[in-house]
Amino acid sequence: MSVSTAFEKARAEGRAALVGYLPAGFPTVDGAVRAIRAMVESGVDLVEVGLPYSDPVMDGPVIQRAADRALAGGVRVADVLRTVEAVAGAGAPVVVMTYWNPVERYGVEAFARDLAAAGGSGLITPDLIPDEADEWLAASDRHQLDRVFLVSPSSTEARLAMTVAHCRGFVYAASLMGVTGAREKTSEAAPALVARVRAARADIPVGVGLGVRDGAQAAEVGSFADAVIVGSALVRCLLDAPDLDAGVSALRALTVELAAGVRRG
């Protein structure tokens, strides 16, 4: 299933899509595959597989800790691609969220080719702006991959229009001026940012991320965005659990709550 098909399906049901993030290799490569499958079975419409990186400047403490543990466990870029392959048939499209250096090191063309071959749909690139992305724009065209750039409340109108024009699949509205992590309150800037994206380009869905942790917040964000993106709150289910079974149970419960939330919104 493609990213746009997943969005169309959600729209047909009159609701926002639920996007769930988990890093590959955490707690182990196989454990992450199991957790991601459980997330899809419990109602996630689109999967973000995180590529653990040594210097994740956009991430808060929860995702940092998970990435550190995945790296300490020896996870490799090839394992991330294997993870994508293992979950691509689970019923939801899969995109990889990655900082830019691992892709550049692997080779942009080679990464695009291998991601497409593994059944991945595209990339979310938190530290790559379209201004620096010529090689990726060409490779993603060649391999028909989606490319999701971030927009921010501080983006000027000109930058927002330029960024949105380069996106394919959806636009990631990073609604908080801050790093990833669950918040007590979601951002007040989010609805305005979504409206600005839609004004710039009407034909692409907008997902809102940074700060969502429960069903009520998912309903709230789902009322004005095309997708609700949840990361840290899901990762925390696995971090806080005594073992993988308990972690996956908690993950299922939270996903079900979030999926119900987007259906209320």
Next chain:
Amino acid sequence: MSAATAGPDTSGHFGRWGGRFVPEALIAALEELDDAYRLAMQDPQFVAEFDRMLREYAGTPSPLYRAQRLSDEVGATMLLKREDLNHTGAHKIRNVLGQALLAKRMGKRRVIAETGAGQHGVASATAAAYLGLECVVYMGELDTKRQELNVARMQMLGATVVPVTTGSRTLKDAINEALRDWVASVGHTHYLLGTAAGPHPFPAMVRDFVRGIGVEARAQCLELTGALPDAVAACVGGGSNAIGLFHAFVPDESVRLYGFEAGGEGVETGRHAASITGGSSGVLHGARTYVLQDEDGQTVESHSISAGLDYPAVGPEHAWLHDTGRATYRPVTDAEAMEAFRLLCRTEGIIPAIESAHALAGAIKILPELRPGATVIVNLSGRGDKDVHTAGEYFGMLR
């Protein structure tokens, strides 16, 4: 201007190097900073105020000193650019005064900084106290334990020191944490980055604040010897003191530029901080440059006896000067640097920073490549008071 001095282009690239690899949330702040810095550098009032602070407060211009006994010992004319005599004991005061003054002009009330061993943290805390700004310094938890005295210095100067407990808990993680703070605080906070690296405009801006080193040294050398030097030499970690010395000499084609990286235990051992010699093209902390990384693009930890050079990347302008061949970069091992450290202590009565000892060691090594009796300017970028403990242990004088 020749092509070599014209960089970067308007989007912050030196050839293929540099640029901006940061979250979109920071782009507006970087553009605001770029505009403010370019306007400030064209404003005679700002330039005059910066000059006044450098002169009256920091003690510049620093002398260019003919080191006679050292020169006799090595058979060349060795001129030392005495940045160690500046207030706070290093070239870094130039950068922090420039950025803090700019932050004030931009209406920011708070500055944040990263620090490894604490030198840039102390310099930032100094500039913040001098200009009445709030200052928060991020420092790897391991480094706060290794450098307790500098933590106390920063606190005396009124700064808050935040230990960073993520990743390898060293300098690179302190930079990550400062970037995270900045994403959430850009409205009222300036990130006072400590070297000529990071996303545009930092590499060019930091260079412009420290390029007085080379401007002064060039004029002083002409006055002292009646000619330009045959070569200039500096140590390279992030590369601010080196770019500060090099920049005024780039158009002088007869002057060779040498940058000496920290070779640690030897580049072949893998335990080093020589990003150009032993690293490869990558993206770290907002710029494309030479990075120490593994096959997967994960940053590899650097190693050096010198904390100030212990960084797994290098400023993008150095990557470019290397590629164009205008500057030459070589590694200097811990052992070679400490031998030069001892030599300077004994021949000149000057205890250099271990960073600067790398520059001296490298300069002595390349003498056979120059004409007999050549003149070499070495950037004595900092003083060694902070390194007495490390050096004392190295030489077996302390246990």
